[in-house]
Amino acid sequence: MIDAAVAVSGLTKVFPVPFHRQPIVAVRGLDLRVQAGEVYGLLGPNGSGKSTTLKIILGLVSPTRGHTEIFGHDSRLVESREAVGFLPENPYFYKYLTGEETLRFFGRLCGLSGARLKKRIDELLELVGLTNARDRRLGTYSKGMLQRIGLAQALINEPKLVLLDEPTAGVDPAGSREIRNLIVDLKRSGITVLLSSHLLAQVQEICDRVAILANGVLVREGQLAELIAIENQTEFVVANASSHLVEEIESLIGRSNAQLIERRRSTTTLERLFLDATKNHEARNK
Amino acid sequence: MDMPHRFFSFGRIAAITLNTLTELTRQKAFYVLLIFALLLIGSSIFMARLTFQQEFQILKDVSLGAMSIFTSLLAIVATARLIPKDVEDCTVYTILAKPVPRFEYVLGKLAGVLLLLAISTLVMSAMFLVVLYTREQAMLHQTLSQMSAAPREQVDDALRAVRSSALNINIFPGVAIIYLKACLLAALTLFVSMFATTNIFTIVVMVFIYFIGHLQAIAREYWLQEHSAGWMARLFLVLVALIFPDLQTFNLVDDIVAGAAIPLGLFAKTAGLGIFYTAIYGLLAAFVFSGKEL
Numbered sequence: 001m002i003d004a005a006v007a008v009s010g011l012t013k014v015f016p017v018p019f020h021r022q023p024i025v026a027v028r029g030l031d032l033r034v035q036a037g038e039v040y041g042l043l044g045p046n047g048s049g050k051s052t053t054l055k056i057i058l059g060l061v062s063p064t065r066g067h068t069e070i071f072g073h074d075s076r077l078v079e080s081r082e083a084v085g086f087l088p089e090n091p092y093f094y095k096y097l098t099g100e101e102t103l104r105f106f107g108r109l110c111g112l113s114g115a116r117l118k119k120r121i122d123e124l125l126e127l128v129g130l131t132n133a134r135d136r137r138l139g140t141y142s143k144g145m146l147q148r149i150g151l152a153q154a155l156i157n158e159p160k161l162v163l164l165d166e167p168t169a170g171v172d173p174a175g176s177r178e179i180r181n182l183i184v185d186l187k188r189s190g191i192t193v194l195l196s197s198h199l200l201a202q203v204q205e206i207c208d209r210v211a212i213l214a215n216g217v218l219v220r221e222g223q224l225a226e227l228i229a230i231e232n233q234t235e236f237v238v239a240n241a242s243s244h245l246v247e248e249i250e251s252l253i254g255r256s257n258a259q260l261i262e263r264r265r266s267t268t269t270l271e272r273l274f275l276d277a278t279k280n281h282e283a284r285n286k
Numbered sequence: 287m288d289m290p291h292r293f294f295s296f297g298r299i300a301a302i303t304l305n306t307l308t309e310l311t312r313q314k315a316f317y318v319l320l321i322f323a324l325l326l327i328g329s330s331i332f333m334a335r336l337t338f339q340q341e342f343q344i345l346k347d348v349s350l351g352a353m354s355i356f357t358s359l360l361a362i363v364a365t366a367r368l369i370p371k372d373v374e375d376c377t378v379y380t381i382l383a384k385p386v387p388r389f390e391y392v393l394g395k396l397a398g399v400l401l402l403l404a405i406s407t408l409v410m411s412a413m414f415l416v417v418l419y420t421r422e423q424a425m426l427h428q429t430l431s432q433m434s435a436a437p438r439e440q441v442d443d444a445l446r447a448v449r450s451s452a453l454n455i456n457i458f459p460g461v462a463i464i465y466l467k468a469c470l471l472a473a474l475t476l477f478v479s480m481f482a483t484t485n486i487f488t489i490v491v492m493v494f495i496y497f498i499g500h501l502q503a504i505a506r507e508y509w510l511q512e513h514s515a516g517w518m519a520r521l522f523l524v525l526v527a528l529i530f531p532d533l534q535t536f537n538l539v540d541d542i543v544a545g546a547a548i549p550l551g552l553f554a555k556t557a558g559l560g561i562f563y564t565a566i567y568g569l570l571a572a573f574v575f576s577g578k579e580l
Contacts, residue, residue: 058383060580078387086383092375094305096312108301109384153380163383 003072011066044213085154095139144175306398357468466560473567499533
């Protein structure tokens with residue numbers, strides 16, 4: 001049997017509260033399997049146990065009960081993180097380091113050095129679009145740039161699994177789109193991505209499977225397409241349809257046992273509108 | 287990128303050490319402390335002078351005292367926020383999410399502070415030696431001009447007396463012990479910071495430990511001389527001696543100022559104690575951090 005990229009079984013985490021007050025149960029009896037090569041979304045409102053689950057998988061927090069594995073290795077062991085990259089929520093890197101120094105530091109932690117490390121740094125700065133900002137200190141980076149350098153450090157060791165905790169939190173739509181594109185590229189390269197988010201529209205675009213957590217309990221899990229499909233409804237999107245054709249379709253539906261629920265003009269998304277508008281404005285000002 | 291995991295890696299520790307050194311040297315507090323110490327050492331050149339022996343005594347007393355206080359202060363202030371800040375800023379997550387064992391992270395951080403203390407001690411020592419050398423040369427020149435008519439033998443004796451009062455080999459083991467005392471304090475501060483929720487708490491606790499460490503030997507002597515110490519008192523004194531390092535042991539400045547040679551045995555014993563305490567507190571800090579929930 002091939003080891004799952006991430007296997008979580010019977011995971012429970014209780015945070016004790018001093019002076020014998022009610023302890024906080026962050027995660028209760030969680031079972032998950034993330035298969036190699038897929039993009040898996042961990043969804044849930046704030047405080048639902050997403051970040052705690054990721055921290056336990058990374059060995060940063062110890063579970064009260066249960067067990068987690070990364071590619072078959074107990075995730076409490078340091079070697080389980082050999083092929084893992086992690087981007088925490090709102091990462092604060094060392095502000096006094098430049099973009100290049102940051103990647104060099106994390107590269108050395110992963111055992112890289114010399115020409116190999118330099119090549120990898122150049123590749124990643126190019127990938128995340130920070131080549132021009134490589135010599136700037138992180139203290140001068142915008143939120144989106146910090147998130148991108150965070151993603152670059154997560155990829156420095158060419159990981160097989162990348163864990164992203166709210167990767168687009170606080171990033172503007174254009175930056176958010178770039179990060180999503182990068183995640184899609186990671187999937188194409190065969191890298192497994194486990195991401196936590198409460199921005200559902202983004203997750204819907206990129207995830208193969210999702211798990212929904214509420215109060216530390218898994219409430220839904222499965223293939224995204226199956227979870228969001230409405231069994232007894234069908235959707236057509238038709239371009240250049242004449243009013244006559246639309247009326248005919250409606251009358252056809254009326255003559256059958258089916259029921260027309262909604263007829264509306266197709267719209268773009270607000271995000272698409274924002275991106276097009278800002279892009280056009282920038283193009284005119286050039 | 288498949289690389290076999292190594293349980294212990296000097297490369298990883300060196301990366302954390304150098305990063306810690308960069309972090310500390312890019313803080314204003316470091317330069318403020320260092321400049322203040324250098325000014326104090328430099329200003330000893332203008333201090334009142336009666337005889338050349340007294341002048342050199344004052345110069346050594348002030349300079350070595352300043353080095354001892356500033357390295358100790360730097361050790362406490364620089365170390366207090368080192369790991370708590372990483373935890374607070376979540377920087378520690380990105381580091382420990384790499385294949386970095388927690389004890390390597392703690393050792394790397396401690397080594398960074400020890401490197402900073404070594405650089406500071408070297409800079410202060412260089413300043414001290416320059417001041418001492420300058421005054422020695424001035425004094426030799428003055429002696430020569432005052433004794434221009436005296437017989438050669440008398441002049442040689444006077445010059446020898448000036449030289450032996452100024453720069454002598456005893457200064458170097460003294461400086462080494464000052465450095466080791468600062469290392470001990472850094473390791474102890476790191477250990478205390480594992481339990482602290484704020485930097486202020488760590489610094490306040492360390493100031494108490496600093497004073498207890500300096501006063502315990504005097505208190506112990508006084509107590510044992512003045513009272514017929516029962517087993518309870520003795521137990522208490524043993525416990526205090528075990529928990530708090532006897533920092534007075536590291537105070538060899540008085541001997542150096544007086545021009546007395548530091549016996550090799552005493553130097554080796556004191557240096558060994560400093561290294562032992564630094565290692566023990568460093569390992570205890572690493573042990574506590576290994577089980578810490580982040």
